[in-house]
Amino acid sequence: GESVGLHLPTLSVQEGDNSIINCAYSNSASDYFIWYKQESGKGPQFIIDIRSNMDKRQGQRVTVLLNKTVKHLSLQIAATQPGDSAVYFCAEKNYGQNFVFGPGTRLSVLP
Amino acid sequence: NAGVMQNPRHLVRRRGQEARLRCSPMKGHSHVYWYRQLPEEGLKFMVYLQKENIIDESGMPKERFSAEFPKEGPSILRIQQVVRGDSAAYFCASSLASRGVTDTQYFGPGTRLTVL
Numbered sequence: 001g002e003s004v005g006l007h008l009p010t011l012s013v014q015e016g017d018n019s020i021i022n023c024a025y026s027n028s029a030s031d032y033f034i035w036y037k038q039e040s041g042k043g044p045q046f047i048i049d050i051r052s053n054m055d056k057r058q059g060q061r062v063t064v065l066l067n068k069t070v071k072h073l074s075l076q077i078a079a080t081q082p083g084d085s086a087v088y089f090c091a092e093k094n095y096g097q098n099f100v101f102g103p104g105t106r107l108s109v110l111p
Numbered sequence: 112n113a114g115v116m117q118n119p120r121h122l123v124r125r126r127g128q129e130a131r132l133r134c135s136p137m138k139g140h141s142h143v144y145w146y147r148q149l150p151e152e153g154l155k156f157m158v159y160l161q162k163e164n165i166i167d168e169s170g171m172p173k174e175r176f177s178a179e180f181p182k183e184g185p186s187i188l189r190i191q192q193v194v195r196g197d198s199a200a201y202f203c204a205s206s207l208a209s210r211g212v213t214d215t216q217y218f219g220p221g222t223r224l225t226v227l
Binding site for chain 1: 221
């Protein structure tokens with residue numbers, strides 16, 4: 001289930017289930033979005049990106065969905081594995097501007 | 112094919128000392144970004160540099176903080192007279208393009224600064 005922790009919202013899923021991590025972005029003019037994965041003590045790692053002229057993009061076990069109407073971005077992870085446990089950040093940007101990062105969601109994979 | 116490198120990985124300073132954080136971008140990248148991250152929080156943009164130029168420092172405090180990216184060598188984020196509130200993880204990212212439509216940023220492992 002999903003719960004709001006002291007600082008980061010946390011999503012707990014069973015190993016093997018699919019995970020859906022959501023992100024509400026702020027700028028309707030944003031035209032490029034990235035999902036990053038950050039493991040404890042490490043830097044953010046690029047997972048997948050999507051441009052605003054698309055509404056879906058698939059990678060290996062991951063899918064990003066973009067709904068510009070409601071300014072919503074989601075990351076779907078298929079067959080979640082223990083190695084997927086991390087904090088996931090969405091980042092949005094507009095052409096010529098800097099990336100703005102969301103607050104992050106902690107994904108916890110239960111055995 | 113080395114990624115973004117940062118050093119030191121951990122840095123401990125006493126209040127009033129100076130902290131120097133180094134970042135070497137990915138090979139072929141000439142755009143460097145510095146971010147700050149507090150525990151359990153997202154990344155906050157500090158400064159964007161190209162070789163020998165500061166392009167955008169809108170996220171960097173006006174006092175005590177400075178950044179450079181010389182023609183030769185790594186980018187350096189310098190914090191003078193550190194205070195406890197400077198304790199954080201500082202991440203560097205580099206990109207190939209220039210804040211264009213799809214200038215994917217790749218991050219280094221970060222420097223964790225602790226101010227005693």
